[in-house]
Amino acid sequence: MKEILLWLLDLLEDPELLQLAKITKTTIPGFRIQNVPRMNLMQHLSKTKKVSELVVALHEKFFDDDLNINNSSFEGLKEMIRNDARLIPAILSELLRKNSPLEQMETFFLELEQEELLKRYREIITEHKHQDEQKMILIRQLQQQTQKAENEEKRSNALEEKLKKSQKLIDEFKQQLKESQYEVEILILKMEKQDLEITKLKKSLEDSLEEKETVINYTKMDLENLIQEMKSDFVDLEMQYQTLKKSNEELLLENLVFKGQLETAQTASVTLETQIQSVEKKIVLLGNKNLHKRLNYASNLLPIEEVELSSVPESFFDSIEQILLPLFASSILTQRRIAKIAGDKTIQFKDFPSLKNFIDQEAL
Known part of the structure; x- marks a missing residue:
C-alpha cells in the first residue's frame, strides 16, 4: 500500500x-x-x-x-x-x-x-505538460504581438496628431505673414501721404516766407526775427521729415529681410525634400561641414548641417528611415530635439571611429 x-x-x-x-x-x-x-x-x-x-x-x-x-x-x-x-x-x-x-x-x-503502464502514464502526462507549455508560449507570443500592434497604433495616432499640429502652425504662420504684409503696405501708403503733406507744408511755408519778406511795414529787426522764426519752424519740419523717412526705410528693410528669411527657409525645405527623394535608403547624417568632409559616403546618405536644422520642419523626418547623430559633433539642444521628434529612428555615435565604421560596414 x-x-x-x-x-x-x-x-x-x-x-x-x-x-x-x-x-x-x-x-x-x-x-x-x-x-x-x-x-x-x-x-x-x-x-x-x-x-x-x-x-x-x-x-x-x-x-x-x-x-x-x-x-x-x-x-x-x-x-x-x-x-x-x-x-x-x-x-x-x-x-x-x-x-x-x-x-x-x-x-x-x-x-x-x-x-510499463505506469511509465506510459508518465509519458502521457509529460507530453500533455509539454503541449500546455507550448500553448502558453503561443498565448504569450500572441499577447506580445497584440501589445506591439496596440503600441504601433498609438504611435501612429501620435504622429498623426503631431502632423495636424504642424500643419496648423504652418497655416497660422502663413496667415501672420499675410497680415504683416498688409500692415506694411498700409504703412507705406501712410508714409507716402505724409511725404505729400510735408511737401505741401514746405511749399506753403516758402510762399509765406516770400510774402512776409515783401511786407515793408515791419521794421528790420521784426522782419529778421520773423525770418529766423520761420527758418526754425522749417528746420523742425525738416527733422520730422527725415525721422519719418528713416522710419519708413527701416520698415521697408525689415520687410525685405523678413521676406528673404522666409524664402530661404522655404528653399531649404524644398531642397531637402528633393534630396531625400533622390536617395535610396533615406538616411540623414547630422553634423558640421568639417565632419562631412572627413567622411566618405555615397549618395544614400543625406548630410544636414546642425545650423540648417532649425529651418527643417518636423514633418520632414516622417519619411526618414534612420538618423545618424554624432554626439561629439552636435549640441545638447540638437540632440534633445532629434530625440523628441525622431528618437526611435536615431543611432547615436560617441566618437568618430564608431561612426566611420558604421558607414563603411553599411556601405552608405
Missing part, C-alpha cells in the same frame, strides 16, 4: 503535498513542514496514522465521477488501463477508498509496473 501511496503522492505539486500534511497533521521533528525535502515529506505522509484522511484527499483529487468500476475485476481494470493509461490514478484512488484487499492491490500495482 505504501508504494501505491508514494506513487500517487509523487503526482502532486509541492503546495498540494503541504496541504495534505496540514489535513493529516503530519509533523517532522526539527523541521518546519514547508522546509522539508519533497521525498522526505512524501515518506512521512505515506506512513501517517491518519491514512483514511489521506486516502479521502487523494480520492477527491484523482477520481472521476464518470468512472464506474464497482463490478470490474482486476483483470478488467487492467484492460481499461491498457486502453487508456490516464485512468491509473483514478482507479488506484478508488481501490484505496473501497479498502480493496491489500495483497491484491499490491499485485495489481506490480503488474501495472511490469507492463
